[in-house]
Amino acid sequence: MTDLPSPGAPGRRTITGFSNPLVKFLRSLRDKKHRKREKRFLAEGLRLLTDARESGMLPEMLVMAIGRDPHPLLDELEAAVLSSGGEVVEMDVEILAKVTGKDNPQAVAGVFAEFDTRLAQLDRSAAPIWLVAQALRDPGNLGTMLRTGDAVGAGGLILIDDCADPFSVEAVRASMGAIFTQKLAIARWDEFQSWLRTGPGQLVAASLRDPTDYRQAAYAAPCFLMVGNESQGLPAAYEEACDLRVTIPMLGRADSLNAAVAGAVLAYEALAHLRPN
């Protein structure tokens, strides 16, 4: 937040002019290039922000409308942000609409620092299941995979090659809060391979090449379940590098599932095998 007046200064601020640089800054966070430069992202909605808080994550800045209706969860959030040294910014509802793109006076948004997305911060022994997505382009699919990861008790999601930005508003929304509970790593395939092979880890892909039924396969923790790009699937070399290739039945005309669906079907199957009874 380099160009901002008093960046990160704790306390309250009120903004009544569209030309305030903070408005431009907040709007710019809808754009990937700016998010990367600022190393910040937006999460919108009281539910998402409450999920974040309950997961121990507070926004650096909380943004809402002057004259909104009071809400006890919002009051708690506000107090938590202020006491953690963050900032609470109130603005005219018309200005807020420009920031959030929604004409909703109850809208609330938080600015979060991006998380560390290096492979090195992952503790593979922390969970039996990890999800891996290769060149996943749809932010909705990406957020849905985070949400599924949370549900199956996965450790996190590893993004290989050019994936959608997990910090986009769409991905954060589709994650339904799991962006705050799942670990996230971004890596090239070679990096991921090197990291994976420095420790225990079974790399698994759904594949049409190998006839091991996904229900009968021998999953082993930590199990890394990989799905490929929405239209291309996984590159053949990536499939070959897997320790286990499993087949999900396809009884109809199509030869593939939606990527987030394939990940979920595999993840729930692996969970049934790996979960202690």
Place this chain on the structure above:
Amino acid sequence: MTDLPSPGAPGRRTITGFSNPLVKFLRSLRDKKHRKREKRFLAEGLRLLTDARESGMLPEMLVMAIGRDPHPLLDELEAAVLSSGGEVVEMDVEILAKVTGKDNPQAVAGVFAEFDTRLAQLDRSAAPIWLVAQALRDPGNLGTMLRTGDAVGAGGLILIDDCADPFSVEAVRASMGAIFTQKLAIARWDEFQSWLRTGPGQLVAASLRDPTDYRQAAYAAPCFLMVGNESQGLPAAYEEACDLRVTIPMLGRADSLNAAVAGAVLAYEALAHLRPN
């Protein structure tokens, strides 16, 4: 297609003016109100149209650009449309871009008659699994459920209450061709209940109220797997009307899965129980 010159006339037509009523008609099919009035929908892309043809469905009208690159699958499609009495319309690439919303000279679109969506046309004995969605609002989720239905060999998708339009361009696209292979029905809850109870059928929902693990449940064909609205889930009364309520483990913070994911996890589990070995 009431206002069109020579509606449905077999043969070829070339359009070079933006003001041609056919251009307006084609653009109007992006809008639900007009689709309902015309009882027609658009499917875009050679892959989708080829899927349709292989499933025995041909567009009444095939629309493409003058001067496009030749493609053998497109040639076959064109011949099939003409020989079935349909129409092939070529237009300037700029006009096509207005129709498809894409600046792609290889774009191709087909106009299809909407299918019969009454419950009465469903043959419940035709498949062991049927998917049911209640108030599903996201066309991507709806299309994804059709795609999953195709994959598990389901008979079709039944849409209860106010769902997204299955004939929207987005839902058709997300179905990856399954709109042409899965049966589709649209009904109010009361109608669906009445129809369901006139024959065999087990109504199943994922629920937090009942502790039957979804892996241990006694699925019975024809099995109707129901998922609820993206933010509200199923109404309590709908859950209570089910023959079987099953629990999908939720090990994280969230208490629900993406609707299309929940449907897929249930559908693949039911398939494993019901599929003849």
